[in-house]
Amino acid sequence: MRLAILGAGDVGRSVADLAGEYDHEVVALADSTSAAVDPDGIAVADVLERKAGGDPLGTGSPDDVFDTDYDVLVEATPTTLGDAEPGFTHVQRALEADRHVVLANKGPVAERYEELRALEADSAGSIRFEATVGGAIPVLSTIEDCTPQAVTAVRGVLNGTANFILTRMAAEGLDYEHVLGEAQDLGVAEADPTFDVDGTDAALKFVILANVLADGGFSLADATVEGIQSIPGSALDLAAEDGRTIRLIGEATRDGVRVGPRLVPENAALAVTGTRNIVQIETRHAGSLHSSGRGAGGPETATAVLSDVGRLPPL
Amino acid sequence: MGNAPESGDEDDPDAETDGGLRAYTVRLELVDEPGELLRALAPIADNGGNLLSIHHERGNITPRGHIPVEVDFECPPDRFDDVVEGLRDAGVNVIQAGAEHYGEAVNVVLVGNLVETDLSNTLSRIEDEADAVVQDLSLAAPEGTDGISSARARLAIDSGRSGDVLAAIRSIGTDKELTVVEPLLGGEA
Incomplete structure (x- = not known):
């Protein structure tokens, strides 16, 4: 497949870097200001080197991407809330041109799911978005394999930053502010960790899961979301007295989405430690399935993107 | 379900739960007089309760000079309130009823x-x-x-x-x- 990649952050760059291993060709890579476009395939290593040096990716403008001949648009621009722009328009343009789209950007799938599906229905192309939920962990493809109708609920930990902070607080008896600072020093938490610690990032993922289970109907506004900022170290100490701990847990069912700090047994499958993510898929006929792994990171998320590309039918 | 013959319960058809019996514990305080224990147990049996065990703490007199007694019995859930009422009507001091009710x-x-x-x-x-x-x-x-x-x-x-x-x-x-x-x-x- 010929890939056109929008977004040259960790994920977009890793997709470009790894595409060759999966026998795909990168015909365009764009960030918000410039683009490298070549119908015969861009020289990925050179382009990435330019990006690392702070130079423009290429001589083209980001808009040129849509004029080149590609099979799959990889939407890896930053997640935006509300109208989910410009990601949504990118997907729209590709679908209207009868191209496939693989998203790593959560915004359009969480906030405008029904519109995406309507555009897909009128297009020869299709959309996939495994990378939006749980990074490298195969969550959506597992649900697809079980068939969404047979899945009754999905629960789990889908934010590594919040999980790291809670793990460290419990292990060291430290308070939130202290551990957050440490996480920022380690590069586990971003300079502005708001969406990670207030539950928004996890909520977007569980909204996407609810949309898949119920075939649409949910956006972030429908989710009940609480973060971990108000959890002191003493709360984790008290939980530990009783063999429990606190994790930022999300739940998606056909009835709704809820994300918040919850008490779970210390030895429970969902009480993963550090930046690890886990999902529990509750099925009607086969009990619960658990998948755990790295929920973020460039190469990890790019793996999910490229797995999706591999599942697409030829155009 | 309400007309199941064994139910025999006309005012609350939902009261029967599997088998219809549930275990309860009541804690009583009895005056230290002969015949008092027997008198206290009568309302339980009279109201359909089946005695399971009686723990009579003779050595553990309360500050008011009473003897604490813990009684385990089973009965249909809808009869439990009648048992407690029967005990109280008989002048028995019920200090805790139905702790086992909390499951x-x-x-x-x-x-x-x-x-x-x-x-x-x-x-x-x-x-x-x-x-x-x-x-x-x-x-x-x-x-x-x-x-x-x-x-x-x-x-x-x-x-x-x-x-x-x-x-x-x-x-x-x-x-x-x-x-x-x-x-x-x-x-x-």
Whole structure:
């Protein structure tokens, strides 16, 4: 497949870097200001080197991407809330041109799911978005394999930053502010960790899961979301007295989405430690399935993107 | 179900649960006089209760000079109130009835200005509004009583009511601006 990649952050760059291993060709890579476009395939290593040096990716403008001949648009621009722009328009343009789209950007799938599906229905192309939920962990493809109708609920930990902070607080008896600072020093938490610690990032993922289970109907506004900022170290100490701990847990069912700090047994499958993510898929006929792994990171998320590309039918 | 012949219960067709019997414990205080124990047990049998065990703590006289007795019996759930009423009508002092009635325990952690928002009122509201019994409480206030503190409470609740109980506690938490950390129910956590 010929890939056109929008977004040259960790994920977009890793997709470009790894595409060759999966026998795909990168015909365009764009960030918000410039683009490298070549119908015969861009020289990925050179382009990435330019990006690392702070130079423009290429001589083209980001808009040129849509004029080149590609099979799959990889939407890896930053997640935006509300109208989910410009990601949504990118997907729209590709679908209207009868191209496939693989998203790593959560915004359009969480906030405008029904519109995406309507555009897909009128297009020869299709959309996939495994990378939006749980990074490298195969969550959506597992649900697809079980068939969404047979899945009754999905629960789990889908934010590594919040999980790291809670793990460290419990292990060291430290308070939130202290551990957050440490996480920022380690590069586990971003300079502005708001969406990670207030539950928004996890909520977007569980909204996407609810949309898949119920075939649409949910956006972030429908989710009940609480973060971990108000959890002191003493709360984790008290939980530990009783063999429990606190994790930022999300739940998606056909009835709704809820994300918040919850008490779970210390030895429970969902009480993963550090930046690890886990999902529990509750099925009607086969009990619960658990998948755990790295929920973020460039190469990890790019793996999910490229797995999706591999599942697409030829155009 | 209401006309099942063995049910024999016309005023509450839903009262029968599998087999129709449930175990209860009542704690009584008896005057130390001959025949008093027998007199206290009669209302239980008279109201359809089946005695399981009697723990007669003769050596453990209460400050008021009474003898505590713990009685386990089973009866259909809808007859339990009649048993307790029968005991009281017979002049028996019932100090605790139906502790075994509470079938499940849930843990919650509360976080916030617990002292300033009157922890004891918070707990009585949980008992009243969520219909739960606080069995155990631990408090951690590392910043002192006027700062943010945490409390873990173990609550005894009726089986199958955890969803309602937690919803009630959530709304008390919202009222008092406390963070309620609920247990994760459902699924194999």
